[in-house]
Amino acid sequence: MNIAARQQINHQALRLAGQFDVLIVGAGISGIDAAYHLQTQSPQRSFALLECQDGFGGTWRTHKYPGIRSDSDLFTFGYKWKPWMGAPIATAEEIIKYLNEVIEERNLAPHIHYQVRVLQASWSSKENEWTIVARHLETDEIVKYTANFLWMCQGYYQHSEGYTPDWPEMDRYEGTIVHPQTWPDDLDYTDKDVLVIGSGATAATVIPAMSVHAKHVTMLQRSPTYFFPAPNANAMADELRDLEIPDEWTHEIVRRKILKEQQEITRRSFEEPEAVKQELFAAAKQYLGEDFDMSPHFTPNYRPWRQRLAFLPDGDLFREIKAGKVSAVTDQIDRFTEKGVLLESGQELTADIIVTATGFNMCILGDEINFLVDDQPVDFSKTITYRGIMFTGVPNLAWVFGYFRASWTLRADLVAELVCRIFKHMDDTQSKRVTPDLRPDDENMRRLPWIDSENFNPGYLTRSMDRLPSQGDREPWIFSQDYYVERDEFPLADVSDSALKYSR
């Protein structure tokens, strides 16, 4: 949508539903993390979370496809400050249970306002205040909230529907097409032939879960993905638990070990990609059999880690392939037919159900929420990011955008700590406003894309790059997407640097 052409909602006459120091948008894993940090590091600030769903959990509440689970380990996808007690890979239900414990332990429930959809956020420099216009979904009433600071934890993809390419003649297909993001409650796939389009993390989850009941599942991919099969267990965690080491210690030790191992595999994927590739193949063959031919369906044409590695707990997808319940096809769709899809090779794949595991649409802050600063529409693509958190010309706003290659929550924790340090500096200097602002020497610096596509290039990102903020070529305008860099840099970041302009 043309940002300038968007209609602004006049909030003058709206009922004031709440006034807070900080408003957090979203009660997913990032929003709950932000609330915890406010409580513990900036306890004098009043806050509320505005959430459009009727419950907390975000991604883990809204996704209902068979087998839905994390593909990161929960020692790092869980919070730094709340021990994870289960197996490394967790079901959505287990993640919700973990978040529920946090909400109970921290008494966060009274702070969460459910079924409140944020429509507009407008900043007034005169008042040093955001006015949030929101719809109460139960009553349909449009109300306003005010806050000095806006902490955007609304995620990074469009929650209403997933991404499905526009294939020719899709309407000819007589079977059922479903997208994993909007899974129908009553879909019966028992003894059905299922075609899953895609081979990313979602396909890797849904295929083995469906193949248990389906007649057969075919995985159709345009190009192969790297899979990382391993047992869903952590030997060190099991041993430490057996020794009755306190849970906090076990969590921290195992977390450090996993992070070190991941750092090593990331380094090796750049420096010795062929060796990493051969190790992944060797791991695959433990499940698929020594004689299994890894080409053409399981040999990607890029180096490992350029897209997220799809984890297979206990090698589940490979087990199903070995058992003959799942097969893989690598080809492009020419068009849909009455019975399935016709491939460019001329082969027709028939199915009763087609699952389009083709990803999501990215949602950048202003795609679904109308942002204004002093009555002017904000176009985030014209801004430069301060450390991948704040944006030039946009006061008192932080966005939690996690890691792709490491667990999202590692960054949510780091961002929260930095935001609370900025709050502390605001308190110390009696400032009411903080705005990222280019220093004179930064004016002519190179503007670089939000994410370096050489570093990471999944489809949803490349489709959206022109709508995302830019980064610069020097600190603090760099968004490295590297946990190991930010882990060291963020705690030392000088929040009184002139790149952050404070005012009263």
Ligand SMILES: Cc1cc2nc3c(=O)[nH]c(=O)nc-3n(C[C@H](O)[C@H](O)[C@H](O)COP(=O)(O)OP(=O)(O)OC[C@H]3O[C@@H](n4cnc5c(N)ncnc54)[C@H](O)[C@@H]3O)c2cc1C
């Ligand atoms: C299926 C799936 C599996 C994933 N698995 C992993 C994984 O294993 N590891 C990993 O690191 N990452 C994973 N991710 C990425 C994942 O989205 C994040 O890790 C994480 O859950 C994001 O949390 P969040 O709280 O930032 O956002 P979300 O979980 O997206 O939550 C955002 C919340 O904000 C609410 N919201 C949005 N807009 C508004 C509005 N306008 N008004 C009010 N409320 C609003 C939403 O309803 C939602 O509850 C996965 C993503 C998907 C889709």
